[in-house]
Amino acid sequence: MLEFTHIGDVTSDELDRMRAVYEPLAESVRALVDATIRTEVDADEVAAVKAEIDAATARLRAKQIDGAFGVRYTSDGESMAWGNPVVGVGNPIAPPVVIRRDDAGRVYTDFEMGAPYEGPPGHVHGGISALVLDHVLGEAATDGTMPRFTGTITMRYLRPTRLGRLHAEAQTDRVEGVKTFVVGHLADDEGITVEAEGVFITPKWARGEGE
Template sequence: MLDFPVENLSAEDVERLRGIFEPLTRSVRELIDATIRTEADADAVAQAKAEIDAATARLRERQLEGSFGVRFGSDGDQMPWGNVVIGMRNPVAPPLVFVPSEIGGVRADFHLGAAYEGPPGHVHGGVAALILDHALGGAASSMDQPRLTGTITMRYRRMTPLGDLHVDAAVVRTEGVKTFAVGHLSDSEGVTVEAEGVFIRPRWARE
């Protein structure tokens, strides 16, 4: 049992929590991939289901109500650990780790496996849109100036193969409460999807 709440944590406590939950999340990601690709027989599948159900019941003995949201450490750092793109505790997230790019935006290298398939062997178009929406929003926002998606347009230049991928995003211009951003998804052969969007500073963040 954890002896502190998941909020207002020191940097040391944040790392302690990361050390507890990140390995669990990685294991569940592996489980998702194994579930999709297994060719085990019926008895092995039934045994695995029973073990998974038991583990799920154990984890539900103590849990948050609702979603994880965004928690904050005592130094103000964000902890969006439930986020579907970057969440350290979300096994659905690849997850992406964004860093500043050379052109002043954000970029990330990442891997998408069987869990993200649309057309056989390729990334689902909605997953590509999800990643680009997050990347453009990240480029358009800052800690003290959050911006939310107003509109976003996708151009699918070709199918995106599953595997190692890259995303880039940057701001084009800002006009009042609107920030215009562009980005692209690419593989080793070049760009597969392009995006451009308008991101709005919400009313509650304008003062």
């Protein structure tokens, strides 16, 4: 059974303050990753920057949690998946993706992917496309209420996805017992590049049936 951390009586203002502290740090490290991939400075400059990065890392490690960040909840039920590799505002690996929902239940997002996500030259790595779509389809399946996790997911890669501004969306197709069937796609500025179908399962513990 998954464990979720409740961080107690944290107000919206306090949560906003925490986000204002840690989100800019992740954004700076995200920019550092991009710069590390594309830099052409000389060896002495690389060595000097590495020493600065190592020193900064040591300062951050002076006080840290044990293990992964997990999913944390405030007393009013607000989720903090800040370590998530797709939507985590505290994770430099994440683009990050910001999930939105419309009145029809469709989940969608517009986001940017550059050099850190490259597979074929100038295009998004296929595994990254799958990562994003798995998460977006999962958001559609969960619908903000009952947790549901990936059972199976099928990707159809229609053509390479260009780096740059991207769009992903998904919606529930049907529900059959504990299974929720979801469809979605990823698109670049020229149209749809990857189509996806997924089956998401409501876990036993969420149905009151133990683990």
